[in-house]
Amino acid sequence: QKEVEQDPGPLSVPEGAIVSLNCTYSNSAFQYFMWYRQYSRKGPELLMYTYSSGNKEDGRFTAQVDKSSKYISLFIRDSQPSDSATYLCAMSARSFQKLVFGTGTRLLVSP
Amino acid sequence: DTGVSQDPRHKITKRGQNVTFRCDPISEHNRLYWYRQTLGQGPEFLTYFQNEAQLEKSRLLSDRFSAERPKGSFSTLEIQRTEQGDSAMYLCASSLGDRPSYEQYFGPGTRLTVT
Numbered sequence: 001q002k003e004v005e006q007d008p009g010p011l012s013v014p015e016g017a018i019v020s021l022n023c024t025y026s027n028s029a030f031q032y033f034m035w036y037r038q039y040s041r042k043g044p045e046l047l048m049y050t051y052s053s054g055n056k057e058d059g060r061f062t063a064q065v066d067k068s069s070k071y072i073s074l075f076i077r078d079s080q081p082s083d084s085a086t087y088l089c090a091m092s093a094r095s096f097q098k099l100v101f102g103t104g105t106r107l108l109v110s111p
Numbered sequence: 112d113t114g115v116s117q118d119p120r121h122k123i124t125k126r127g128q129n130v131t132f133r134c135d136p137i138s139e140h141n142r143l144y145w146y147r148q149t150l151g152q153g154p155e156f157l158t159y160f161q162n163e164a165q166l167e168k169s170r171l172l173s174d175r176f177s178a179e180r181p182k183g184s185f186s187t188l189e190i191q192r193t194e195q196g197d198s199a200m201y202l203c204a205s206s207l208g209d210r211p212s213y214e215q216y217f218g219p220g221t222r223l224t225v226t
Contacts, residue, residue: 008151036217043115043202043217044154088153098144098167099215101153 003027006089006102015111019076023089023102026070030091030100033065035074038086038104047087048074079109113137115218117203123224124193131189132221136205143186144215145178146202147171154202160186193225 006023013019021035031052036044048063050056050072056063062075072091076083086106090099116135124130136143141162146154157176159167162183172178175193180186190197200222204215 004153006153041220041222043204043219046214046216049214090153098156098159098169099146099154100156103151104153 001026002103003100004089004091004102007105008103010106010108012108012110013079015079015081015109017079017109019079019083019107019109021074021076021087021089021105021107023072024070025072025091025100027091027093027100028067028070029093031094032092033063033072034090034099035061035063036088036090036101038088040085044088076107079107081109081111083107084109115203115205115216117201117218117221119221120219121222121224123226125226126193126195128193129189129191130193130223131187132201132223134186134188134203134205134218136185136203137207137216140205140207140216141183142206142215143180144204144206145186145188146204148200148202148220149198157188157201190223193223195225198223198225 004025034049035047038044050065053065053067060077064073086104088104089102118133143160145157148154160180175191178188200220202220204217206215
């Protein structure tokens with residue numbers, strides 16, 4: 001079993017929809033949680049990060065962490081076709097340590 | 112452009128050949144990471160440097176793989192006697208020493224195809 005599980009999708013939504021992306025993990029030592037966006041044949045781009053449990057909002061993006069359930073989420077409001085990409089969750093146990101990534105969820109937002 | 116750069120962007124090689132990739136981190140970033148990403152998967156950690164010291168290596172980094180960061184600036188990743196299973200995107204990331212690990216900035220990657 002992988003340390004981080006993520007549904008690969010694809011997830012298809014119409015423009016303007018609210019998107020919910022999720023990851024579960026098994027390592028209770030993880031404290032740093034991140035979401036990266038990756039366009040085809042490009043490197044990952046950091047979107048959001050959260051330390052420990054709680055919510056964090058940045059524009060149309062909201063990240064949630066529930067450590068008791070070992071479950072993290074990324075919500076995208078008012079989705080746009082330009083949001084079409086693969087979204088990767090990543091986490092680490094301590095600062096400066098390696099990141100452990102999920103498989104990535106491919107999101108398709110249609111006009 | 113002051114981001115992480117990687118060279119080459121694409122490499123096609125025949126099985127058994129050696130290849131070397133280069134990563135130039137963001138200026139003054141003292142931490143440098145290498146990851147490997149295969150199709151449909153997330154990046155997997157390979158190795159990590161703080162300045163010129165290689166601090167951690169994954170079990171994925173077999174004896175055929177070697178990474179260096181000789182002066183604490185750019186880094187090279189060499190694969191000897193390439194195998195078809197080495198075909199992947201090789202990603203480099205860097206971060207500043209006083210920032211938590213989530214602030215890793217990735218380069219565009221080097222896509223390796225072994226025929």
